[in-house]
Amino acid sequence: MKKLLMMATIALFSINAMAQQVDLRRKVTVSGSAETEVTPDIIYLNISLKEYLKDNNSKKKVEITELENQLYAAVVKAGIAKEDLTVNNVSSFNYVTEKKKNPDFLASKQYRLKVSDLNKWNAIIGAIDAKGISSTNIESYDYSKISSLKKELKIKALLAAKEKATYMVEALGDKLGNVIDIQEVNNEIYPQPMYRANVMMMKAESSMAADAVELDFKKIKLNYLVNAVFEIK
Secondary structure, three states: OHHHHHHHHHHHHHHHHHHHHOOOOOEEEEEEEEEEEEOOOEEEEEEEEEOEEEOOEEEEEEOHHHHHHHHHHHHHHOOOOHHHEEEEEEOOOOHHHHHHHOOOOOOEEEEEEEEOOOHHHHHHHHOOOHHHEEEEEEEEEEOOOHHHHHHHHHHHHHHHHHHHHHHHHHOOOOOEEEEEEEEEEEOOEOOOOEEOOHHHHOOOOOHHHHOOOOEEOOOEEEEEEEEEEEEEO
């Protein structure tokens, strides 16, 4: 009998504990969003320079050092710091050996340039011997104030959710209580850059290298969604 009473008491306490754990508060679940578009102001460009023979004559070769000097001079003239231009890859490490084997061996170098304004790109490209440019392309891009912008958008999304919950609850004659739960959904989109002309994969024989070419970027689009649960008073 005592065992039965003890088991009944334990069961009663368990039921009471479960009842206390059940959240009986009235709640409203809403979502809020905020988005914006920004123009990238940090752009990484790759450019490949390659030696070439004038009139296919091995004695009239334009050396890689000459092309490299043109590039450095153009970068400095454009007001870009020297440290923003780095060498990505060098195919001339065995230049001496290859030159002995093949007098027509042409060395090449790949560079990585960081810019904040694409308008300077035409001036830089135009200052380099067009035939010495093997190819160029945009490696990546970013926005310098991306962190603070993300924070601002998340706050706006949360406030939008609160505003929605407020007018929904007040429409029924109630008042909005404290927030119970917040969940954010990341919808960041970094589109690939778009161009008005195919200059970014041009060949050395193309005359486009010496001409002004307009470049267009798709803007970076940031979109944040916040799901929030509020208590109804």
